[in-house]
Amino acid sequence: AAYRTDEGQPWVLPVVKKVEQKIANDASLNHEYLPILGLPEFRANASRIALGEDSRAIKENRVGGVQCLGGTGALRIGAEFLRRWYNGNNNTTTPVYISSPSWENHNSVFVNAGFKDIRAYRYWDAAKRGLDLEGLLEDMESAPEFSIFILHACAHNPTGTDPTLEQWKQIAAVMKRRFLFPFFDSAYQGFASGCLDRDAWAVRYFVSEGFELFCAQSFSKNFGLYNERVGNLSVVGKDTDNVQRVLSQMEKIVRTIWSNPPSQGARIVATTLTCPQLFAEWKDNVKTMADRVLLMRSELRARLQALGTPGTWNHITEQIGMFSFTGLNPKQVEYMIKEKHIYLMASGRINMCGLTTKNLDYVASSIHEAVTKFQ
Numbered sequence: 001a002a003y004r005t006d007e008g009q010p011w012v013l014p015v016v017k018k019v020e021q022k023i024a025n026d027a028s029l030n031h032e033y034l035p036i037l038g039l040p041e042f043r044a045n046a047s048r049i050a051l052g053e054d055s056r057a058i059k060e061n062r063v064g065g066v067q068c069l070g071g072t073g074a075l076r077i078g079a080e081f082l083r084r085w086y087n088g089n090n091n092t093t094t095p096v097y098i099s100s101p102s103w104e105n106h107n108s109v110f111v112n113a114g115f116k117d118i119r120a121y122r123y124w125d126a127a128k129r130g131l132d133l134e135g136l137l138e139d140m141e142s143a144p145e146f147s148i149f150i151l152h153a154c155a156h157n158p159t160g161t162d163p164t165l166e167q168w169k170q171i172a173a174v175m176k177r178r179f180l181f182p183f184f185d186s187a188y189q190g191f192a193s194g195c196l197d198r199d200a201w202a203v204r205y206f207v208s209e210g211f212e213l214f215c216a217q218s219f220s221k222n223f224g225l226y227n228e229r230v231g232n233l234s235v236v237g238k239d240t241d242n243v244q245r246v247l248s249q250m251e252k253i254v255r256t257i258w259s260n261p262p263s264q265g266a267r268i269v270a271t272t273l274t275c276p277q278l279f280a281e282w283k284d285n286v287k288t289m290a291d292r293v294l295l296m297r298s299e300l301r302a303r304l305q306a307l308g309t310p311g312t313w314n315h316i317t318e319q320i321g322m323f324s325f326t327g328l329n330p331k332q333v334e335y336m337i338k339e340k341h342i343y344l345m346a347s348g349r350i351n352m353c354g355l356t357t358k359n360l361d362y363v364a365s366s367i368h369e370a371v372t373k374f375q
Contacts (some may be wrong), residue, residue: 001322002226003191003289004353009352013224013285023264033260036251038067038232042266045273046232047207050200050215052188057207062130064243066233066250066279067261071187071218078214079113080253081246086181087146092116095147097139099123101347102123103157106150106185109201121149124159129315129327131161137174145179152214153186154199155321158349162320168202172209182206184215190222192321194290196283212237219269221322222286228265250286293322296355303364310373324350332370340366 005011007208026232037043041064048058057063068074083091098111100120107118118221121143122135138151151171156162163171175182184203203215219230233250237243254261272278301316316324328336328348336342344350355363 001353003221003224003322006292006356006358008354008356010343012287013282015272015285016223016225016268016280018281019268019278022271023267025286027087027311029267031263032204033262033265034067036254036260037247038065038261039263039266041274043067043229043232045270046217046219049189049196049273050203050217050232050234051207051236052197052200052204055207055304060134061240062237062243064235064237064247066235066247066254068216068231068233069229069258069261070220070231071185071216072109072231072233074216074218075106075109075185076113077185077250077253077257078216078233079110079115080257082148082181082214083114083247083252084253085246086148095119095144097121097143097149099136099150099152099156101158102150102152103185110150114300115233117324119143119147124158124161126327129312129325130318131163131167133163133167133170137145137170140171140174140178140180143178143180146181146182148183149175151182151184151202153184153189153191153203154201155185155188155323157219157321158323158345158347159325160319160321160323161315161325163202165201165205168205172206172211175206176209176211182211182213184213186215187218188221188321189217190226190283190286191290191293194287194294196286207236212242219265223265223269223272223282225268228268230265230269258370293352296352296360297324299357299360300355300364303360304367307364307368309364309368311371312317312373322352324352326350328365328370329369329374331374332367335370335374336366340370342366 047063073307092114095117096115097119098106100123121139122132125132188269189199192199213236215234217232220226233248272282297317301313326348
């Protein structure tokens with residue numbers, strides 16, 4: 001799913017247009033191969049925005065980056081490495097835990113990388129329309145030591161429900177005590193709240209707690225560069241030597257998968273992140289997208305409450321990111337699709353970007369009808 005404007009159109013970020021012109025007019029650039037691990041200034045700056053300006057791990061020179069083909073490529077390279085080298089040299093039986101529910105591709109990526117024991121950890125509590133923290137922590141407590149946990153850095157897909165800062169601290173404490181490996185997927189930094197630092201809080205907290213971890217970053221959403229496949233895998237290790245060894249193995253893995261990454265999208269991101277003016281402009285563009293989604297959430301909730309729609313609707317504004325679990329049941333969803341021609345997932349998940357100022361009233365009254373007709 002991709003961002004859409006209030007007119008329902010794809011949006012090329014103004015800063016991206018500007019940087020593309022700049023790249024096109026730069027006579028010094030050519031189409032020679034990049035290094036196998038990617039454009040160095042892209043990797044360094046992508047890791048920097050994930051881990052923060054003042055990251056101790058970066059200062060201690062124990063962070064590495066691998067330019068990948070989107071967030072999916074970053075997950076796959078990380079998964080390949082973990083299967084080969086994480087805990088000994090064959091981890092096909094190491095359990096990999098994925099939230100229930102999660103982005104459907106998580107499961108496939110780890111299965112295709114050779115993992116045989118994929119498990120679900122509790123996450124969504126349908127009855128209270130929020131996080132099942134107790135279930136989540138229990139599943140972590142009972143997971144075998146050295147299990148791998150896929151965590152959503154922010155804007156959990158598909159539920160839109162994130163742990164609070166206090167809950168993240170509890171999660172980190174259990175993971176540390178149980179020797180569990182955090183593999184963050186960060187697809188929405190800046191896009192979720194409009195603030196880069198807030199959306200990276202969990203990853204930075206885990207790093208500050210001394211974890212070694214992987215963080216798959218995608219720039220598809222926050223730069224609108226879906227088709228350029230711009231991703232980075234940030235590797236945080238215990239020391240420089242450790243990270244260098246990991247990167248040298250990743251180089252061998254990349255060599256056999258795509259051999260060498262494409263430069264255009266990575267150059268756009270690197271140019272933007274290294275120039276203070278462009279960086280400020282980008283943050284403003286990202287905030288424009290985040291604010292539109294946040295506005296649609298508050299407007300939808302306000303309309304449902306004004307209509308007196310049965311049930312509670314505060315979860316719509318408590319959730320974050322592009323997706324919302326509306327809490328509609330299968331019968332209500334079917335009514336929305338068949339009678340109202342509003343298309344949403346069977347799970348009740350909607351993409352908030354499908355809402356516009358023009359269709360809000362229609363969508364709200366349709367939800368009201370569906371909920372009133374089918375309790």
